[in-house]
Amino acid sequence: MRYQVRFVEKINSWTVVDTKVGGKVIALHDQKKSADAAAWYEEERWYKCTPSQDEEVAYRG
Numbered sequence: 001m002r003y004q005v006r007f008v009e010k011i012n013s014w015t016v017v018d019t020k021v022g023g024k025v026i027a028l029h030d031q032k033k034s035a036d037a038a039a040w041y042e043e044e045r046w047y048k049c050t051p052s053q054d055e056e057v058a059y060r061g
Contacts, residue, residue, distance in 0.1 A: 002046055003039040005032065016042065 003026075004017050014035035016027040026042065029035035 001043055003042045004009075005035045005039050048055075049051070 002018065002020050004019055006015050006017055007013075008015055010027070014029040015025045016029070016035055016039045018024045018026050027035070027038050029038060031051050
């Protein structure tokens with residue numbers, strides 16, 4: 001999974017981290033549930049917007 005949720009004690013906050021861009025923090029959340037939802041949303045957005053690198057994959061339209 002490209003986006004991960006991590007808790008940062010120094011700021012007492014849940015973060016959504018983009019692991020493909022060197023661990024860039026893209027969102028902060030007070031609750032783990034909302035951070036999980038945001039990570040899932042970003043994962044889905046990225047997956048839908050990025051074309052497949054495998055030319056043999058059939059179109060799923």
